[in-house]
Amino acid sequence: MQNKLKIFNDPIYGFITIPNSLIFDLIEHKYFQRLRRISQMGMSYLVYPGAHHTRFHHALGCMHLMQKAVNVLRFKGIDISADEEQALYMAILLHDIGHGPFSHAMEHSIVNGVSHEEISLLFMEQLNKDFNLSLTLAIQIFKGEHPRKFLCQLISGQLDMDRADYLKRDSFYTGVAEGNINSERLITMLNVVDNELVVEEKGIYSVEKFLVARRLMYWQVYLHKTSLAAEQLLIRVLKRAKELTSLGVDLKASAALQFFLKQEITSENFNRETLDVFARLDDYDIIAAMKEWQFHEDFVLKNLCDMLINRDLLKVKLKNKKIKKEKLQVHAQKLMETYGISNEEANYFVFTGEISNQAYQIKKQHINILYKNGKIQDIIKASDQLNLKALSKTVTKYYICYPKEKL
């Protein structure tokens, strides 16, 4: 019999153990192995060259933190059955399995209006069939439908194992030290009151650090203007490729990518066949296609791909106010005159948009602090850190992208 008690060596936590053979079999499954080829942070590696980690690393890290959380909560007398424990590991391991190439960067270009969470659920339902319904409880928790709310909050909440891993991991791989939160201490401070997750009073400063780090990582790393420009170019590559395909132009691409270029997939027609093809698609299909397409005769496709492959990106300016259409037109006009292209073609290289982030989504759910006397209070009230309230405000910024001197 194959030894299934493997140990992974993780650069952040050290050894990560696989709790049992069913979890091992899930990790071995081709759906999960695909995550080795999905970049965790999209195109951020064009700005932070170290950020080449994948959804595979992240999923294992989350499972490791979940093991710690289960131990801590049980130690504090919270009853978690063996089935619930197993379901927590499966749900966190698979929570991102629906991410497509380059994670968020391409979320709405491969398929139309189907989120990665919805696709994760479809994968889980398929795996549930393949694994004799052993994922039923995990699915209930993932969908947020379990009556013991804290189980769902550990998977998806203001302070879940997902965020606890990705902030620390992304900080490590990018080298942006300010994002390095103390996930293990945060977990040690967790407790459960009335079936909801709370953080013990001693953990206030760790929660403050977590929220500040989250804000910083969004503005300095995830929404960095250069990776933003790269991700926008990536979206436009797919858009142009789909457009050319619909006009009958034959583009070299893997069979899986061809499928998504030719069909308009939405939630309504996302079926078992679509899932199988989606499971064969990863970053490599996109990179290989762009390496071919940079020599295509279509001006737009060729230049978009060339910019990404050779990292010769657009100029980006961030503003606090909406950018006027006239500003855009000046740049578009210049392109049209220089290259003899249409306004529509120029718009692939000249565009505006907005980005926003809210470090603490107070309306969605609270991070509650538990005092020794049993009182519970939201972190914003519990903290004497004046800036914390500001972290619950949505900050929006506007950007304009246009080519540098020449394409």
Ligand SMILES: Nc1nc2c(ncn2[C@H]2C[C@H](O)[C@@H](COP(=O)(O)OP(=O)(O)OP(=O)(O)O)O2)c(=O)[nH]1
């Ligand atoms: N390059 C890049 N990375 C991003 C962007 N948005 C998020 N990320 C990265 C940062 C984290 O590693 C990860 C967070 O996204 P996930 O899909 O794991 O979680 P989710 O969207 O549920 O995040 P949340 O629960 O809202 O914090 O993705 C983006 O716009 N660009």
